[in-house]
Amino acid sequence: MKKCSHWALNDILSTQKYLTDNYNIFVREASHEKLHQTVMGVFTRTNNCNRPACLVF
Numbered sequence: 001m002k003k004c005s006h007w008a009l010n011d012i013l014s015t016q017k018y019l020t021d022n023y024n025i026f027v028r029e030a031s032h033e034k035l036h037q038t039v040m041g042v043f044t045r046t047n048n049c050n051r052p053a054c055l056v057f
Contacts, residue, residue: 020047 023043030036 016046016049023047 027040027043
């Protein structure tokens with residue numbers, strides 16, 4: 001793997017981790033049920049993209 005590709009992959013994974021961590025906090029703090037359900041769906045999809053199967057180049 002080229003060095004540039006390695007950096008890009010690390011950047012993508014770091015971004016996914018950042019998003020997942022922040023959605024996790026938001027889901028725990030959401031007090032409105034519909035908002036909680038909506039963000040939980042986004043959180044779940046974002047979290048699932050941390051899996052290697054989603055990282056297709």
